[in-house]
Amino acid sequence: MIDSSLKFKGQTVIVTGSSSGIGQACAIYFGGLGANVVVNYHSNKEEANETLKQIKNGGGDGIIVKADVSKEEDVLSMFEQTIKKFGRLDVMVSNAGLQVDSPFLEMTTKQWQKVIDVNLTGQFICIREAAKQFVKQAPDEYKGKAINTSRAIGKIVMMSSVHDVIPWAGHVNYAASKGGVSMMMKSVSQELAPYKIRVNSISPGAIQTAINKAVWSKQESLKELMNLIPYRRIGTAEDVAKAVAWLASDESDYVNGETLYIDGGMTLYPEFADNG
Numbered sequence: 001m002i003d004s005s006l007k008f009k010g011q012t013v014i015v016t017g018s019s020s021g022i023g024q025a026c027a028i029y030f031g032g033l034g035a036n037v038v039v040n041y042h043s044n045k046e047e048a049n050e051t052l053k054q055i056k057n058g059g060g061d062g063i064i065v066k067a068d069v070s071k072e073e074d075v076l077s078m079f080e081q082t083i084k085k086f087g088r089l090d091v092m093v094s095n096a097g098l099q100v101d102s103p104f105l106e107m108t109t110k111q112w113q114k115v116i117d118v119n120l121t122g123q124f125i126c127i128r129e130a131a132k133q134f135v136k137q138a139p140d141e142y143k144g145k146a147i148n149t150s151r152a153i154g155k156i157v158m159m160s161s162v163h164d165v166i167p168w169a170g171h172v173n174y175a176a177s178k179g180g181v182s183m184m185m186k187s188v189s190q191e192l193a194p195y196k197i198r199v200n201s202i203s204p205g206a207i208q209t210a211i212n213k214a215v216w217s218k219q220e221s222l223k224e225l226m227n228l229i230p231y232r233r234i235g236t237a238e239d240v241a242k243a244v245a246w247l248a249s250d251e252s253d254y255v256n257g258e259t260l261y262i263d264g265g266m267t268l269y270p271e272f273a274d275n276g
């Protein structure tokens with residue numbers, strides 16, 4: 001009998017970019033569900049320490065690993081450290097991402113490339129390495145030796161954005177990267193489903209984190225933002241973390257290649273609510 005409150009007990013979860021925002025909330029949430037959590041950070045060690053502290057306060061376990069997800073050698077090292085410590089990987093949450101905004105006419109190739117490197121190539125490297133690890137460790141799983149209780153041999157949750165379907169002027173690099181994540185997710189899901197690996201993505205709307213502080217920290221722009229959100233509130237990182245955990249759990253075992261929009265209705269064309 002599985003204790004459903006600890007549904008990730010014995011499972012190892014990597015959350016990239018988990019020193020802040022959505023990634024941090026995911027890492028803490030998985031810790032609370034009994035997982036061993038790999039807290040990946042890029043530059044802010046103190047924030048990563050805070051994530052691990054909160055995981056441990058909640059009774060979970062974890063390690064901190066510094067890695068730039070756009071650098072292959074860093075990601076390989078993160079996987080080495082994960083397997084050395086916990087012996088296996090069960091869930092990959094490829095969350096790390098950034099924005100480098102610019103009007104299109106002024107966007108430099110460097111600004112374009114930076115976002116593609118982190119948001120798209122970074123997710124590619126992370127989920128490829130995760131899938132390799134899932135396949136490598138799978139025989140134990142089939143022999144019933146593993147302590148993990150999951151039906152799939154591994155689960156991948158990719159962090160996309162509502163901007164994988166909503167075009168975004170002034171953020172062309174970001175929207176292109178998330179559109180890419182969406183199609184990468186579907187194609188990889190199609191290819192890996194026969195291995196019993198599930199791949200899905202989450203597309204958050206406006207979630208209150210550092211990435212969009214300029215919008216929610218000013219009363220006026222927050223009010224304007226509400227016009228885009230039928231549910232009339234900004235999202236929290238925990239709103240997203242709960243959905244990520246569901247997508248990585250057996251409760252969604254028959255869900256493959258799906259994008260779950262966590263957006264308070266932002267993708268419902270709110271400007272048409274009053275007859276267009």
Ligand code: NAD
Binds near residue numbers: 021043068097211212
């Ligand atoms: P955030 O800025 O708090 O988190 C982003 C994290 O990614 C940070 O911890 C940052 O250090 C990390 N990161 C950046 N570059 C990295 C690199 N090269 N290697 C490793 N880590 C790196 O913002 P957030 O809102 O929590 O963003 C998390 C994810 O959610 C991103 O992919 C973002 O695109 C996506 N998202 C956020 C929102 C929102 O409204 N907040 C909406 C849609 C999608």
